[in-house]
Amino acid sequence: MDLPHRLASPRIAPLEVDKWDPAFKEQMLGNRPVEMGASAAPVFNIFKTLAHHPKLAGAFGRWGNQILFKSSLTPRDRELAILRVGWLCRAAYEWGHHVAIARDNAGMTDADIERARVGPLAGSEADDDVLLRAVDELVGDHFISPATWALLARRYTEIQLIDLVFTVGQYTMVSMALNSFGVQLEEGY
Numbered sequence: 001m002d003l004p005h006r007l008a009s010p011r012i013a014p015l016e017v018d019k020w021d022p023a024f025k026e027q028m029l030g031n032r033p034v035e036m037g038a039s040a041a042p043v044f045n046i047f048k049t050l051a052h053h054p055k056l057a058g059a060f061g062r063w064g065n066q067i068l069f070k071s072s073l074t075p076r077d078r079e080l081a082i083l084r085v086g087w088l089c090r091a092a093y094e095w096g097h098h099v100a101i102a103r104d105n106a107g108m109t110d111a112d113i114e115r116a117r118v119g120p121l122a123g124s125e126a127d128d129d130v131l132l133r134a135v136d137e138l139v140g141d142h143f144i145s146p147a148t149w150a151l152l153a154r155r156y157t158e159i160q161l162i163d164l165v166f167t168v169g170q171y172t173m174v175s176m177a178l179n180s181f182g183v184q185l186e187e188g189y
Contacts, residue, residue: 014048024054083116089175
C-alpha cells in the first residue's frame, strides 16, 4: 500500500524550528517541547516547509484545523475521503500521514485503507462507495454528479455535504503543494 514520492528530495528545504518567525512559532507550537526526547511531539516536514511563508502558513493552519478537527463528518468518513484524495493525487506524504491517522484516530482497518486505495465499486450504492465516488468526481471533474449527490444527500446533512466538498478541496490543494514542494515523509510513516 505504499505510495512512492514523486520527488526524491525537497524542492523547498524544511526550515528548522529555531529559524522560524517567532509569531508563527508561537501560533503553531505555543510552549510545547519540540523534538527533545521521547515525550516531545515531532514537528512535521509540512510545517517546516510552510514556515518559509509564515503568514500563509498561519492562515493555512487555522483552516486545516477546521477541516481536520471540527468537521461534521465522522472521523472515519473524513479519513476515507482524505485517503482517497491522497491516493488519487499520488501524494505519498499525505497518504502516509493519513494512513496513521485513519488507524489511530478513526478506527480504520487495513481493509478500510485498501478500500480507499482501490476506490468505489462501479454501480454500488453502498455508503463507502458513494463517498469514494464523490471524491473521485470532485478530484477528476471538480463537480459531484447529480446521481452521486442524490445518494449522498440521503445520508448526510447539508452541513456534512459542505464539509465533504471542502475536505476534498483542502486535501487536493495540500496534495498539490506537498507533491510540488517535494515534502518528504518523516521516518516511521
